[in-house]
Amino acid sequence: MRTRRGFSLIEVLIALVVVTVVSFAAVTTMVSSMRHNADNRVRSQAVAATEAWMDRFRSRSLPFNYFSTPRSYDYGYDYTNDSVFTASGDPNLAEIAQEWGRFKFEVKTEPFSTNPVIWRVLVTGYYKKRGGEGRVELVSLVRQ
Template identity: 25%
Template sequence: MKRAEGLTITEVLVAMLLVLVMATSVSPMLTATMSNNSSSRTRSSALSAAETWIERYRSGQEPLDTVGPCVEVPTGKVTCTYAYDHSFSGDTGIPSHVSDAANLKGQFERFRSVLEATPVSSGSNLSLWELKVQVFWKEKEEKSVTVYTRFTR
């Protein structure tokens, strides 16, 4: 009797079992990789948001006194706190927030930002400021990035 070409049911079942074992062992690694990728993407967006705040201060678009969400203490330090999903169009004391509200909302709505501008020294026409920008976001717990710079105004 001549044997028919093809695989037996046993060979097919063994092959399926091997594929199942391999898929089961690889899936936790794949899940962890996707989670880390998402976390890295959010951190990159937070760094971009921090850099945007720095550029806005350097270009003079952000306040260095008490207005809107910003508070100045007697030492001259100005702290601005923007909650998650802050309404920039409601910051009527800061004209650049009202005019750029849609762009600001799109970039910052997922984040909470705390900006601290501290005067370092002043000359006849310009003052040197140190700016600390903290951008927070929520994953399983709240995470943050912090960026420092100095600028003159």
């Protein structure tokens, strides 16, 4: 009697099902990872933009008193036509408008001490992400 070589149809179908299940799991994991990375990238950019706001206070280029009334800057805000930023002498307002336009900010200052003059600066940055809106909040004490 001759022995048969090769795989039966059942063995091929089982192997095909196993490969399909493993492939589906791998693709699902990769897609989830890519989405998570995209969310983290946007969050990192929002943190950097919020830090840039704080840096302007640290360099004393923004007027502390002006922000003692909380100010909001919505998504797509045009910083090139803002008198506070124009007066601050920022070198490239168009670049700021482009970078910060994807985010929303709430900025508030309040006196912390009078001698020396120190301000508490609160900058909250918001960013759009899948499923809603994320938030980054920075608080710092800045000497005037």
